[in-house]
Amino acid sequence: MGKKDRKISAEITATGKLPKEIxxxxxxxxxxxxxxLVSVRTDMNMSCEFTPGWMIVTKTRLITATADPxxxxxxxxxxxETRKTRASDRDREWTFAEYDISDVKKAYIExxxxxxxxxxxxxxxxxxxxxxxxxxxxxxxxHRMGSATKIERICEKLADGKEIDEDMLKDDENEDYCPNCxxxxxxxxxxxxxxxxxxxxxxxxxxxxLKPYKWRILVMFLCYLxxxxxxxxxxxxxxxxxYRKVLGKDETFLSFLSIDGNRxxxxxxxxxxxxxxxxxxxxxxGIIQGVMTAKIVPRVVKTMxxxxxxxxxxxSINFFTSKQTGSLMTRVMSDSDEVSGxxxxxxxxxxxxxxxxxxxxxVMFKLSVPLAIVALMFMPITxxxxxxxxxxxWHRYGRRHRATRSLNSKIxxxxxGARVVKAFGQESSEVARFDKSNEKxxxxxxxxxxxxxxxxxxxxxxxxxxxxxxxxxxAYLILIQNRFDxxxxxxxxxxxxxxxxxxxFMSFFFRWFTNCMNSAQRMFEIIDAVPEIxxxxxxxxxxxxxxxxxxxxxxxxxxxxxxxxxxxxxKVEGGRMLGIVGRSGAGKTTIVNLISRLYDPQEGTVTLDGxxxxxxxxxxxxxxxxxxxxxxxxxxxxxxxxxxxxKKDASRAEIIRAAVLASAHDFICRMPDGYDTIIGSSGRExxxxxxxxISIARAILANPKILILDExxxxxxxxxxxxxxxxxxxxxxxxxxxxxxxxLSTLRDADTLIVIDEGKIAxxxxxxxxxxxxxxxxxxxELQTKxxxxxxxx
Amino acid sequence: xxxxxxxxxxxxxxxxxxxAETEEMLRLRYLNKDNAVFARTAGGFVSLDIAEGxxxxxxxxxxxxxxxxxPFTAPTTYISIRTTEEKSKEIxxxxxxxxxxxxxxxxxxxEQMSLRYxxxxxxxxxxxxxxxxxxxxxxxxxxxxxxxxxxMNSSSVVSLSDVRLLITDLxxxxxxxxxxxxxxxxxxxxxxxxx
Numbered sequence: 001m002g003k004k005d006r007k008i009s010a011e012i013t014a015t016g017k018l019p020k021e022i023x024x025x026x027x028x029x030x031x032x033x034x035x036x037l038v039s040v041r042t043d044m045n046m047s048c049e050f051t052p053g054w055m056i057v058t059k060t061r062l063i064t065a066t067a068d069p070x071x072x073x074x075x076x077x078x079x080x081e082t083r084k085t086r087a088s089d090r091d092r093e094w095t096f097a098e099y100d101i102s103d104v105k106k107a108y109i110e111x112x113x114x115x116x117x118x119x120x121x122x123x124x125x126x127x128x129x130x131x132x133x134x135x136x137x138x139x140x141x142x143h144r145m146g147s148a149t150k151i152e153r154i155c156e157k158l159a160d161g162k163e164i165d166e167d168m169l170k171d172d173e174n175e176d177y178c179p180n181c182x183x184x185x186x187x188x189x190x191x192x193x194x195x196x197x198x199x200x201x202x203x204x205x206x207x208x209x210l211k212p213y214k215w216r217i218l219v220m221f222l223c224y225l226x227x228x229x230x231x232x233x234x235x236x237x238x239x240x241x242x243y244r245k246v247l248g249k250d251e252t253f254l255s256f257l258s259i260d261g262n263r264x265x266x267x268x269x270x271x272x273x274x275x276x277x278x279x280x281x282x283x284x285x286g287i288i289q290g291v292m293t294a295k296i297v298p299r300v301v302k303t304m305x306x307x308x309x310x311x312x313x314x315x316s317i318n319f320f321t322s323k324q325t326g327s328l329m330t331r332v333m334s335d336s337d338e339v340s341g342x343x344x345x346x347x348x349x350x351x352x353x354x355x356x357x358x359x360x361x362x363v364m365f366k367l368s369v370p371l372a373i374v375a376l377m378f379m380p381i382t383x384x385x386x387x388x389x390x391x392x393x394w395h396r397y398g399r400r401h402r403a404t405r406s407l408n409s410k411i412x413x414x415x416x417g418a419r420v421v422k423a424f425g426q427e428s429s430e431v432a433r434f435d436k437s438n439e440k441x442x443x444x445x446x447x448x449x450x451x452x453x454x455x456x457x458x459x460x461x462x463x464x465x466x467x468x469x470x471x472x473x474x475a476y477l478i479l480i481q482n483r484f485d486x487x488x489x490x491x492x493x494x495x496x497x498x499x500x501x502x503x504x505f506m507s508f509f510f511r512w513f514t515n516c517m518n519s520a521q522r523m524f525e526i527i528d529a530v531p532e533i534x535x536x537x538x539x540x541x542x543x544x545x546x547x548x549x550x551x552x553x554x555x556x557x558x559x560x561x562x563x564x565x566x567x568x569x570x571k572v573e574g575g576r577m578l579g580i581v582g583r584s585g586a587g588k589t590t591i592v593n594l595i596s597r598l599y600d601p602q603e604g605t606v607t608l609d610g611x612x613x614x615x616x617x618x619x620x621x622x623x624x625x626x627x628x629x630x631x632x633x634x635x636x637x638x639x640x641x642x643x644x645x646x647k648k649d650a651s652r653a654e655i656i657r658a659a660v661l662a663s664a665h666d667f668i669c670r671m672p673d674g675y676d677t678i679i680g681s682s683g684r685e686x687x688x689x690x691x692x693x694i695s696i697a698r699a700i701l702a703n704p705k706i707l708i709l710d711e712x713x714x715x716x717x718x719x720x721x722x723x724x725x726x727x728x729x730x731x732x733x734x735x736x737x738x739x740x741x742x743x744l745s746t747l748r749d750a751d752t753l754i755v756i757d758e759g760k761i762a763x764x765x766x767x768x769x770x771x772x773x774x775x776x777x778x779x780x781x782e783l784q785t786k787x788x789x790x791x792x793x794x
Numbered sequence: 795x796x797x798x799x800x801x802x803x804x805x806x807x808x809x810x811x812x813x814a815e816t817e818e819m820l821r822l823r824y825l826n827k828d829n830a831v832f833a834r835t836a837g838g839f840v841s842l843d844i845a846e847g848x849x850x851x852x853x854x855x856x857x858x859x860x861x862x863x864x865p866f867t868a869p870t871t872y873i874s875i876r877t878t879e880e881k882s883k884e885i886x887x888x889x890x891x892x893x894x895x896x897x898x899x900x901x902x903x904x905e906q907m908s909l910r911y912x913x914x915x916x917x918x919x920x921x922x923x924x925x926x927x928x929x930x931x932x933x934x935x936x937x938x939x940x941x942x943x944x945x946m947n948s949s950s951v952v953s954l955s956d957v958r959l960l961i962t963d964l965x966x967x968x969x970x971x972x973x974x975x976x977x978x979x980x981x982x983x984x985x986x987x988x989x
Contacts, residue, residue: 046838048912050937072938078964079928079943110859110878112910114968119837134857135837139909142965395986518925758880783812 019089022054022065025096031058037164038154040147042066043075043087044115044139050075052087055118055138055151062099062120062155064138067092077143083177097137105131107155109148115141118148120155149562153555202520206339209303213296217344220296223289224352230282232359235494237275240367243487246271297340304336304523311526316533317598335519342516350509353502360495367488374473375496378466382500385462386507389455394511396451400444407437459504467496533600539617545609545624546574547705547736549595554604556594564590566759567604572752574609574705577737579750581777586756588740592708595738596625608706626704628728630711632691636680639668642694646702654701662697662727664690689720696727707732709739713746744781753777823848825875825886826894832858832902840902842875842885855885860906863887866954869911873903913968914940916961919981929987931961935969942967951988959988 018026018039026036035058042053042064051069055062067089076085105123109116117136124132140148157164178185210217245253246267364372414421414430421430474489550571557563564587572578580588593599594606597613606613613621626646634642643658644650650658655675659665667690671677679686686694692712699707709728713721725746732739741747748767755763755776763775770777831843839857847853859882863872873888891900914935921932924946932941942963944950952960959971971977974985982989 048909048937050940069938074939074941075937077940077942077967080930080941085941108880112912113865114913114962114966117909131856133835133837134839136839142963142967145965399989 018054018056021092021094022056022089025065025094026056026063029061029063029096029098031056031061031063035059038150040150041144042138042140042147043144044141045069046117046136046139048115048139050087050141052089052092053138055147057101057151057154057158059158060101062101062104062137062151064097064099065094066097066138067094077141081143099137101155101158104155104159106159107137107152109145109152110136115139115143116145116148118152202517202524205524206343206520209300209340210296210343213299216292216296217348220289220292220344221348221351223285223292224348225355226285227282227289228352228356228359230278230285231356231498232363234275234278234282235491235498236363237271237278238494239489239491240487242271243490244485245487247487293344297344300340300344301336304340305333308333308336308523308526311529314531315526315529316531317593335523338519339516339523342512346509346512346516349505353505353509357499357502360499364492364495367491368477370477371470371474371488371492375466375470375492375499378462378469378496379499379503382459382462382466383503383507385459386455386504389451389458390508391511393448393451393455396444396448400441400448403437403441403444407434407441410434410437463500466500467493470496533597535618536615540611540615540620541617542609542611542620545620545705547624548572548574548609549578549706549736549738550607550610551591551594551601552605552607554594554601554606556590556599556601556603558590558599563602564759565594565601568756568759568761569604570752570754570761570764572736572738574736575734576751577732577739577749579747579753580738580740580756581744581747581753581780582756582762587759588756589710591756592627592710592738592740595706596627596708597621624705625708626699626702626706627708627710628692628695628699628712629708630714632688632695634679634686634691634694636678638673638676638678639671639694640675642679643697643701645698650701655697658697658701659694661700661730662693663723664693664697667693689717689724692720692724693727696724696731700727700731704735706736706738709737709741711740711742714742744777744784755780821848823884823886824894825888827896827899830875830886830895832895832899834902840906844885853885858885860903860910862907862911865911866958866960869907873907913970916969916971919977919984922984922987924987928964931963931969933969940969942969953989 018036023033026033037057037059039054039056042055043050045051045053045066049069051067051073053064053066055064057063067087070092073087074085075087076082099120103122105121107118107120110119116139118138118140119134119136121134122132124130138148138151154164244250246264249264361372361376364375410433414434421427470492471489474492478486478489548571551568554565554568555563556565568587568591570578580591582588590599594601595613597606600614608616608621608624635645640652640655643655643664647654652675656665659668659675668675668677696712709732712728713724721743729749739747739750747753750767753763753765753767753770754761755770757776763770763773763777765773771781825844829844829846831845833841833843835841835857837857840860842853842855842858844853855877857878859876859878861874861876862869863874870891871889873891875885875888876882877885888894888903891903895903914937916933916935918934919931920934921930923930923932929944929946929950930941931944933939944961944963950962952962954960957973957975959974961969961971963969971985974982974989977985
């Protein structure tokens with residue numbers, strides 16, 4: 001990138017990103033580098049063949065260049081595309097096309113199932129109002145949809161003769177790539193590169209969670225160590241000591257213990273006691289280690305979950321609504337289990353196993369080299385069997401798990417739709433549908449069992465083969481070569497038996513490790529995610545506000561490339577009421593979301609008392625805005641707690657006053673437990689109107705300067721609506737009110753009304769003005785009064 | 795229909811007209827070679843002329859959108875012909891494109907649909923690698939070799955039938971496997987994670 005103070009156009013060409021051939025092509029058309037406003041990539045030609053292309057906009061022209069497709073060229077999509085792998089622009093044949101922007105009436109994108117076509121509609125020479133001929137300018141897959149929408153918007157602005165702001169011209173191509181490895185971020189809203197979040201740092205960060213428990217973990221480690229040591233001692237006592245020294249009446253051994261000769265019974269007794277003690281110690285150590293695990297794991301899990309939940313709370317609303325993170329969320333909670341489990345159980349056990357295997361191998365080699373070789377020779381076989389087969393077994397388990405889950409969701413689905421099933425008499429077809437899922441579970445179950453049997457058989461065969469070989473070779477050495485005695489053989493058999501455990505563990509340890517790292521990565525992804533809506537460090541706090549809200553040229557879409565609001569400008573003076581009318585899906589709620597700053601607009605500004613919301617402190621904003629919406633959410637707790645949700649320290653008198661104002665007091669008192677009635681998911685069921693009134697009481701108690709009513713009375717019957725309307729009239733006095741409603745009668749008192757249609761303001765004015773205009777509002781009004789009156793509804 | 799007819803209109807509110815509009819919204823009109831003439835336009839679109847509309851007068855559409863009602867299960871029947879604005883309205887339905895329209899028209903409409911429903915078909919799976927909640931696909935398609943990434947969740951790979959899979963990448967690009975039982979054992983093993 002060039003220096004900041006350079007002109008935008010110069011900055012873009014300074015990157016030199018356009019290939020030589022295209023620059024030449026532009027020059028042939030009399031376009032200098034400095035004329036280029038924007039250049040973006042496309043990835044298809046007009047017949048939907050993947051091939052690189054460019055769209056270039058100057059002040060007067062739109063030029064497209066498409067490369068001829070090359071057979072066998074790999075097409076990289078998001079997550080795979082890097083600067084290196086991107087389809088090459090060099091040494092290709094380019095086809096240029098040129099369009100005169102002054103001739104463009106409008107531009108739009110015709111969306112296909114996985115991409116779209118940029119279409120421009122020319123001006124009609126004869127009739128400036130009518131659309132002229134249309135033509136397709138470029139095709140893109142969803143991968144390059146951003147390019148198409150950018151050009152669409154720029155063409156639209158240029159066609160309207162408007163200025164293009166710098167934000168729009170900004171060359172953001174490089175922002176979507178990880179600066180480290182150059183891969184495109186899988187999720188451009190969350191700039192985390194999965195490849196570059198390296199395992200080392202994840203490992204270190206997870207270890208940090210264990211730090212407070214280091215002493216306990218040390219104890220656990222010692223326990224593991226003791227278990228390992230005792231595991232090595234046991235076969236030795238059992239074999240060499242018992243058979244060779246005691247039963248073999250080893251004189252030196254006796255004199256070493258300074259016991260007189262021939263008192264073998266005493267020795268035997270001593271040995272038995274030692275062996276029993278060893279076993280007891282092993283058990284004890286096991287218990288201590290178990291207690292330690294039980295103490296540490298839940299705490300670590302708790303800390304991790306708190307961190308994740310805390311981070312989640314800070315995230316913008318977008319994070320919760322985007323689908324992929326939604327599923328991420330549920331996994332995160334179980335992820336913390338996985339992670340701490342691995343670090344507390346898996347990792348130490350792994351170290352111990354390494355230690356055990358090495359120690360046992362050393363002891364075995366000391367006792368007998370040939371036998372050790374035979375024993376260890378078969379270890380890789382058992383290791384290999386489980387290494388190869390366990391993942392497949394897990395895979396089958398996973399499939400069974402998924403089948404069961406789908407069966408369960410089918411049951412849930414069916415139960416919650418029981419009314420519909422019964423009403424349409426579809427019980428038997430539901431049984432058939434259930435049977436289909438059930439069959440899948442059965443076959444998945446069968447697959448698990450089949451493979452499990454196969455695995456167990458093979459595994460124990462390999463295990464038995466190993467000990468058998470040890471016995472055969474051992475017996476051969478004893479009988480034929482008389483190289484050593486029976487004692488060593490027994491000891492060996494013990495070691496072989498004890499070695500399979502660690503080997504088995506090792507075979508799945510690595511997979512466990514990867515799983516754990518994946519879990520940890522997902523967790524840290526959430527903990528590290530930077531909220532899109534952030535409070536500025538030097539955010540402005542206002543002590544008292546007037547409540548004047550203004551939107552200037554706001555363009556916004558929940559998805560970057562699909563604007564819901566287009567160039568919205570409007571203003572509400574403090575203390576006034578603004579009504580928003582429009583069909584469902586026109587963007588009414590979106591306006592409200594921007595005013596409460598659940599989202600930031602992509603273009604334009606939203607201001608409160610002249611201060612950009614982005615510069616305003618959360619405290620000022622959230623403390624002064626309250627919303628009553630169609631979806632009333634009741635938290636688990638008492639009625640009083642729900643009313644006092646935004647003002648925890650409210651007195652009982654205040655709560656009652658708010659309830660009275662919301663005409664909720666009466667029905668609350670009619671309930672047996674009054675204000676202490678438990679409501680929420682498991683508590684008493686409230687009707688729609690009752691919930692609505694409680695949420696109004698909530699808003700009254702919050703006493704906001706700005707009140708947002710989003711279809712607040714849409715879900716209740718006419719009578720209740722009248723009552724609620726009265727409470728609302730009480731509520732809106734002296735506040736800036738923004739009210740969205742279907743029923744226009746609700747908005748009669750509004751100082752200004754705006755009519756939203758397809759994301760744009762279609763009409764704006766007072767009730768009377770709009771009626772006089774005989775436009776959309778007039779039609780709606782007539783529809784609701786005359787038409788309904790004719791049918792005797794109102 | 796819509797509000798635009800009313801803008802600036804001076805007439806009084808007309809209940810009869812409103813009812814007519816509502817009726818229009820609820821109507822289903824079938825198009826065939828007798829009542830509709832489709833033609834290619836210079837810009838690469840398809841235009842439509844209906845000689846005798848609902849009210850008897852001719853209707854003309856500069857360009858129409860051709861949409862399948864059942865894109866997966868019945869791609870040649872119930873083709874909805876729509877207007878092209880954002881809130882597009884239906885002009886009419888072609889019940890069966892193989893019978894109700896001329897060969898030329900069929901070709902014309904199918905061209906439009908092939909653009910709209912452009913979906914590379916996966917013919918060979920080189921590799922599917924799972925890492926950190928994403929799966930990295932390296933495949934051969936009817937549109938050339940493709941490498942793309944999907945989220946590891948249930949909505950990324952959807953089975954349209956017992957053998958047919960629809961795969962959606964991070965951006966929402968679609969890929970299709972019409973019959974996964976046709977894949978080799980090795981490829982199936984790579985795919986197994988999603989079956």
